[in-house]
Amino acid sequence: MENKFYTDDFEQFLKETADDFRMYPSKRVWNSLYNNLHPGRKWPSLAVCLLLVSSIIFIGLAHKNEITGSKILASKDKLDTNTLIAHEPIIKSNTEAMTPVKNAATDKVETLHDIVTSGIRSSAVAPPSNRNMQVLAGPSAELIHLVNNDITKVIKETDAGSTKNRTRSGNRQSTRVLLRVTTPDPANSTAMGVNNKKPFSENSGQPEAFLNKSVAVIEPRNGIKSMPALITPLLRPAANIPGNNKEKEWMEDYAFHNKPASSLKSKMVYQLYITPSAGFRTLRKNVSYSIPARPSLIASSPEEEPNVLVQNSALNLEAGYNFIYPYSKSIRIKGGLQLNYTNYRVYAHELGHSSITTLLLNDPYSGGVELSQRSSSLANLSIKGGDNKLNNSTFQVSLPIGADLKLAGKNKLQWFAGATVQPTYVLFGNAYLVSSDMKNYVYDADLLRKWNLNAAVETFISYKTKKGVSFSAGPQLRYQLFSTYSKSYSYDEKLYNFGIKLGMTRNF
Amino acid sequence: MTEEQMLAGSIKNNAAAQEALYNRFSPRMLGVCYRFAKNREDAEDMLQDGFIKVFTQLHQYRNEGALEGWIRRIVVHTCINILKKNKKFADSVDITHANSIHIKEDMIPSIMQAKQVVECIRLLPLGYRTVLNLYAIEGYSHKEIANMLEIEESTSRSQYTRAKAMLEDVLVKKKIIQKPRAKTSFGAAISPL
Structure with missing residues (x-):
């Protein structure tokens, strides 16, 4: 550009100079553009959000059918946990060895033990001497039930052409034994207890009178799965037969070492909370992005003149829910969703007219300072009691993830300390920004940063009622880790708030 | 990748070709948007909207004239449409009280010359700089500007004259240009320092 420029060529000069001017857009522009042009492809931020939300939902619903996962299809009515052990490793059976088809075809009554011991060569579950179970076999869907107790019936299903199948396939047959565990009517239900000393009655011959409780499937090809779950309740009554103490000890020992694991869902709790x-x-000068401007551009900084900006605290509100998983006796992991309303007030005087002022903005790409011209009718009085209180507020949605540490307490009354990090999205808000000379406030919500990160620490007392609901209360400090405004604004503002968190926790 | 390849690929919605086209023209187009916008973020929003239109209408390009000129026209029209959505724009473009607007010297940034000129343009009131951008830099006639901005042609002329005078004065003060021999009457609009 020539310094000796003649203004008659002013338009030409402007055109050439302006045409030379280039700016390099941020990556955000291309990303947004790409999303618009190719809407089918999602960007990582969206994927991460979905992952977080879906994982929280998954944690709540996972293992819901843990029992059925081990081939036991539990009915809605719960079985006595002592009678159903679902976590035994699968016992592989030899298909060739399991050959009760002949018996089924001839309707011959056979003991379950015979089936089990012949089907499973390494039967570590059923005591060899147990003869308390009998099988009623039929050609198609045969009823097997135990002789010595009335609490269980076993249905053996055999394919209609099983004999043919066996003949054709030789080594393989498609016999399928369906075990249906039932409990007696309430009058006899005490027979289910582990420590029940009452001898079992002899076969009543009326298994249909019982309520079905659970069904298990024995598939010869895959082996008998979760046999302990079946055999344990079946065999337990046998322990009560006099002279069978060895078996009783074995079963008690088995039951002791194979306690059912409680499901994730039964461990998890959810919490609803609100925090006024x-x-x-x-507010600090954003020194990391701005080039030192000429002194006249900035009247002062808040660090130099802390009283130049006057603000007051205001009511903030937080509400949300958490899913809490007890990782150990003293540590709980939690994650959830919450809404926040943040707010504080600045004092300003409403002028009768608009005046031109400027906002000092950073240009991190060119490294320069941008003076953005604005109009404002709000004057900064630098004292409390201005006639216009401006609310700088934001509405946020966050995904808090963190943990609680139990510091003290036992059953009912407990004391916790907790911390969370909270990826936050600012939905909308108000932004009254101080002008470069700090004499005016300018409204520009476009400078609000959309994504932010908050952290919160808290301590609280939890009291558990007789109904199993816990109520908690305690102080909380929440601090915003990144500035409220985008990098282009030359000041960093960090929000923080003190509040009392009130929560209610209960099981699913 | 040649311009023809970029063009053909972009029409076929090929992401690599679109990105290449974007990378080639976006710096200059962002400079255009920046002259119209109030800040960089707004300029980037304008650029994004402009390029969405470019890519969706690219099949209409008939190889008549340079591709850059075609893209530039779309981007400028996008900027104007966005500005027109702003309620304050209608007031700014009809502004007649230029004498009450003062640009202090310490508002003028002294960074680098090309950017300095652009920043000086951006110091002008919104209506002034829009007309100045369209007439002096983008080459639209006052009649076209009047149609685009939905104002009178005479308003466009007067806006430009005032804007030019104000900008000249600023540039003279920054010693980017020499003082004109005969100062226009609008030079008085700029406050003495």
């Missing part, structure tokens, strides 16, 4: 708090802010 007082909101504050810190």
Whole structure:
């Protein structure tokens, strides 16, 4: 550009100069553009959000059918946990060895033990001497039930052409034994107890009178799965037969070492909470992005003149829910969703007219300072009691993830300390920004940062009622880790608030 | 990748070709948007909207004239449409009280010359700089500007004259250009320092 320029060529000069000017857009522009042009492909931020939300939902619903996962299809009515052990490793059976088809075809009554011991060569579950179970076999869907107790019936299903199948396939047959565990009517239900000393009655011959409780499937090809779950309740009554103490000891020992694991869902709890708090802010010059401007551009900084900006705290509110998983006796992991309303007030005087002022903005790409011209009718009085209180507020949605540590307490009354990090998305808000000379406030919500990160620490007392519901209360500090405004604004504002968190926790 | 390849690929919605086209023209187009916008973020939003239109209408390009000129026209029209959605724009473009607007010297940034000129343009009131951008830099006639901005042609002329005078004065003060021999009457609009 020539310094000796003649203004008659002013338009030409402007055109050439302006045409030379280039700026390099941020990656965000291309990403947004790409999303618009190729909407089918999602960007990582969206995927991460979905992953977080779906994982929280998954944790709540996972292992719901843990029992059925081990081939036991439990009915809605719960079985006595002592009678159903679902976590035994699968016992592989030899298909060739399991050959009760002949018996089924001839309707011959055979003991379950015979089936089991012949089908499973390494039967570590059924005591060899147990003769308390009998099988009623039929050609198609045969009823097997135990002789010595009335609490269980076993249905053996055989394919109609099983004999043919066996003949054709030789080594393989498609016999399928369906075990249906039933409990007696309430009058006899005490027979299910482990420590029940009452001898079992002899076969009543009326298994249909019992309520079905659970069904298990024995598939010869895959082996008998979860046999302990079946055999244990079946065999337990036998322990009560006099002279069978060895078996009783074995079964008690088995039951002791194979306690059912409680499901994730039964361990997890959910918490609803609300936190009224007082909101504050810190404001600092954003030195990391701005080139030192000429002194006249900035009247002063808040660090130099802390009283130049006057603000007051205001009511903030937080509400949300958490899923809490007890990782150990003293540590609980939690994650959830919450909404936040943040707010503080600045004092301003409403002028009768608009005046031109400027906002000092950073240009991190060119490294320069941008003076953005604005109009404003709000003057900064630098004292409390201005006639116009401006609310700088935001509405946020967060995904808090964190943990609680139990510091003290036992059953009913417990004391916890907790911390969370909270990826946050600012839905909308108000932004009254101080002008470069700090004499005016300018409204520009476009400078609000959309994504932010918050952290919260808390301590609380939890009291558990007789109904199993826990109520908690305690102080909380929440701090915003990144500035409220985008990098282009030359000041960093960090919000923080103190509040009392009130929560209610209960099981699913 | 040649311009023809970029063009053909972009029409077929090929992401690599679209990105290449974007990378080639976006710096200059962002400079255009920046002259119209109030800040960089707005300029990037304008650029994004402009390029969405470019890619969706690219099949209409008939190889008549340079591709850059075609893209530039779309981007400029996008900027104007976005500005027109702003309620304050209608007031700014009809502004007649230029004498009450003062640009202090310390508002003028002294960074680098090309950017300095652009920043000086951006110091002008919104209506002034829009007309100045369209007439002096983008080459639209006052009649076209009047149609685009939905104002009178005479308003466009007067806006430009005032904007030019104000900008000249700023540039003279920054010693980017020499003082004109005969100062226009609108030079008085700029406050003495």
